[in-house]
Amino acid sequence: MTSASIPRPVPGFALQQMDDDVLLYHPGLTRTVHLNDTAALIWKLCDGLRSVDDIASLLGEAYPEAASEMNVDVMTALARLVRDGVVECE
């Protein structure tokens, strides 16, 4: 995955918002995934159009105090979402 990669959500997951966190469940895969508030936010920004850079920029604008680390943080979070099977990336 590079900063130009475009992550998109794996289709078929049902979502339940649980306070700030999110639970995702895929009936076909019988897999449940728990996303904390940060991971849930990044997952929601993965629309198949925005690049990793776009997502980091959006979050950097929303959280300027963390902007300098945002690229690394977003990349790390996305790598985990890919590993959990809820996001795929070309």
Next chain:
Amino acid sequence: MTPVRTRGISFAGVRVTVESTGEVGDALVDLLFRDMSDLEPERPACQHFVVRDLGAGLGVQVSSDGARFHEGADIGDAALKLQEAVTMALAAKCTSGLVLHAAAAARSGRALILPGRSGSGKTTLSAYLLARGFTYLSDEMVFLESGTLLVEGLPRPLNVKAHGLHLVANPAVASAAWASLSGPAATLMQLPVDMAGAAGSAASQTRPALAALVFPRFQPDAPATCIPLTPAQAGLRLMSALLNARNLEGHGFPAVTALAREVPAYELQFGDVREAVPLVMALP
């Protein structure tokens, strides 16, 4: 001609029947199912089990719908296999609510559900809660009918694994009035009638209301801790304890998450069950 006895077992809106013959077959069925009610005798059985006494020390044959899954003199092994098969049949056919792989116990009309995998400490913890005045509901499987928080437990004999036997089979927990039967994988321990009576009534008309979810986590040598879980953490754990997901709308995901939002949940980690019990007793 050998008399044939047939016992109906109802749980979670599902009914199975178990037929037995001979002294050994009847005794085995009594041990396993004495405390299970047949609340809906008119309901057709979804599966029929047969325990046939082979006589003259040859043991029993256990079968269901033509499939034989035990034959021989090891009665303990036969009991464990029958117990597991009946439990799974009841879970697999339930469509009217959540069936969870969980123990449960109640006090003052309020139930605790203890979901967890084998080895998490469900049975040991249940036994110690009984010794502290809780009513036994199950050490393996519970049912929550859709739209309710009323808990029905499957009141089977405690299924105690070898590593937990010294903790349960001691006078502080199980008196000499408990019956037991050992198999290769576990020892079945049947509550005395005076303790089990409450389980029978709980399974029938007076189901206790769910007060909390407690996820036991046995960890050798770990100090006992009881930590509140967020609804998302509880929901994640509940999904892995759900036994009849494929029968439910959305695989039970909406119902499980609703439950996790509604009921307080805790993770109970312990290395010594005796340290864990006071933490459970102190829950609100």
